[in-house]
Amino acid sequence: MPAPAEFLKYIDNNADKFIKRLADAVAIPSISGDATHRKDVFAMAEWLNGQLKQVGVDTQLVDLGRHTMDGEDLPLPPAILGRIGDDKSKKTVLIYGHFDVQPANKSDGWDTEPFTLAIDEKTGRLIGRGSSDDKGPILGWLNVLQYHHENNIPLPVNLRCVFEGMEESGSEGLDELVQRESLKGGYFEGVDCVCISDNYWLNTRTPALTYGLRGLSYYKVTITGPARDLHSGVFGRTVHEPMTDLISLLGTLVSAQGDILVKGVDDMVAPPNEEEKAIYAGLNYSISDIEEAAGASIALSDDKVSVLMGRMRSPSLSIHGIEGAFSGAGAKTVIPAKVSGKFSIRRHPLVIAHLEKAFAAIGSKNKLTVENLHGGKPWVADHRHWNFEAAKKATKAVYGQDPDLTREGGSIPVTLTFAESLGVNVLLLPMGRGDDGAHSTNEKLDKSNFLEGSKLLGTYLYELADVQK
């Protein structure tokens, strides 16, 4: 069942209003990982709740309690639960999105203010933090619902939704909520399938459906020694320096070629069979796609299949930075007293034992602590399920081409929780392109992806109603 032609027209005709609404959402700096912005995550929850009510969603804010972040006790932003329809003859789909964002400062290298949506008329880019990850997709759902609400047209499915404000910081509190509401008599009772729009096409040309996620474990490794920062002239070569120890430890994690040096991690992944290799070989993708997205010729290999496996199925380890060391411009001759390295490993948490062993081996008198800051579990779904079939038909209808079937390097912690708690198929249906720059400077969503993506989400609901269970 294709979506009504009137719906597709409605999206195009209201483009300016929809972009204005996206600008309103981007303007709220709802950074979940920064305690000073916690109030903005709450404000964002209020804003979104108001928008959902306006398009006919019956919502409730759910208090998720409190948590500790960097030693500070903070209230968790509420999750939003919502519902439309309870028709036993219709399928029930649960949609998910997150309204928090990664940190962003103009000084990080943005060309424009990150929390002011900039519209590049020439390229059609909508630039701002959260435009693609994940406010754009959430607003895509709002666009779909607004058409049906304003025109008094019932949705082709029953809708349940859950939106959270802690996705960029480990989705704290959400697992418990999802598990609870998945039980008999819970809010999600009767859900037939799940759709999450919170990732990206593999390239800039081909729509994608995603059936796997690599997961994430984020670590903070801290070395403490001196009671205070020391002058490197006075103390250099007299004491064990925490930075020396930390650099040494971080150097034991990953090679310049991306191989993980934590013993056993690379071995934990079964080698791909020929069938799986064929999927990678067949994807609409080239080395130049990744180098274009990265902005430099720095791919780890010239072999497309090898690079795609590095992204989709192999573990990866990235060192993000160091807290506590001198990080400003200029030259400061300090021996920092307490330094924390931040790194994440995609998928395999064998890290703590490795670090403890490596630290013992360097024989320092400083102290080591390792914290697992947050994580997300890996996940793989059946891409031949009717939920995926509906999305394939919708993609073909809106974009005129078949979607790439991809597995993602990133993590959306709740994905596996949905799959396990509800026991239903979960689909990742991305709105943005591979070069959107989520988590990076100048994050953008192409205007065409925002509009065609909204059509895709709506069309998916109609195809879902039609497809054979």
Place this chain on the structure above:
Amino acid sequence: MPAPAEFLKYIDNNADKFIKRLADAVAIPSISGDATHRKDVFAMAEWLNGQLKQVGVDTQLVDLGRHTMDGEDLPLPPAILGRIGDDKSKKTVLIYGHFDVQPANKSDGWDTEPFTLAIDEKTGRLIGRGSSDDKGPILGWLNVLQYHHENNIPLPVNLRCVFEGMEESGSEGLDELVQRESLKGGYFEGVDCVCISDNYWLNTRTPALTYGLRGLSYYKVTITGPARDLHSGVFGRTVHEPMTDLISLLGTLVSAQGDILVKGVDDMVAPPNEEEKAIYAGLNYSISDIEEAAGASIALSDDKVSVLMGRMRSPSLSIHGIEGAFSGAGAKTVIPAKVSGKFSIRRHPLVIAHLEKAFAAIGSKNKLTVENLHGGKPWVADHRHWNFEAAKKATKAVYGQDPDLTREGGSIPVTLTFAESLGVNVLLLPMGRGDDGAHSTNEKLDKSNFLEGSKLLGTYLYELADVQK
């Protein structure tokens, strides 16, 4: 010739006024290494110039031109030249100090505001950035001069002074000034010896005279790759990551035991003979002194002579921090596009070739650049010279004990320039103690060191007048 008893009394009687003046000096955040504070370095020059005039010094501000710092073109703060007396029958001493300071933020871990002098009545500590390095010692000279000016008593020597505002950033522009003014007919013509008060006692008990400095080369090593920051989920294990490369390079520099891994550096220093070892063995110093100053039991060795040689004669290498990586609190899953490691090596610049070789060896497609941000030359003086003899007598007179004879791990770039340009003996006559925390959080100068140190500087001038050339 001992200093007049009236002078010693004057210092004690005016203690509160002198501390108030130190508070005024500390309140000006004259951070030379931070472009946004350059105006404060200028303000500090104006303030000090006014103070010098008030105590009878004939001064002039010398424009040192402009320089580039972190890509920004900036005016250099002026140097202050000053003079009192031109009596051919008296010796002429040149004194030096610097009125710029290291960066400091309360958030670095200070217990009090770094640019508000805090007076701890219980311990007698005067806490604030620059209290010990080097505003306290400069004000010590002001205290001495104020006594003579107010009481119309001529100094026992002719005085020349030079104060600069770029010492913490490589003393840019000063070498040329010193070299020029040391020529025949220059401002420093006739100078018989130099006294610099800009370092520390070895411990917290024993006054010291310093006859050697280790020097410094400060490096910035930058790796660039991607055109922008990348999402570690999307790009992890597909591209060469600049942080991985940088950590690998920094890991090739120094061992956890402080041994320098840059080939050849440790070999460039001749092993100590038995006589030199005896000096270290005789110093009033123990391992617990350094561990008390560092605030933790982290000395590299339990052998006092080995630790003292590590501080005074061996090269040292400290890694200060990383610019461009994620340095905030919390967890950000970013692959930074451009990261710069900051480290300094005390004395031996064999570093660039080492880094280029190490970078070639890891086979990354990212780009490496290495900059030598600033440096200071090593220096050793004759501690049997009459300039040192005068200081020894003054120390005995004020403190009732003989000074330690030390070599310092730090650098005061201009020291060697004075020695070479003027061809006279240079003495380092420290005011502060080994635990003052210069360049660190909670930098302090003990009130007793400020007052007894002022007496020491004045007494040194009287002993200087007396000692046999």
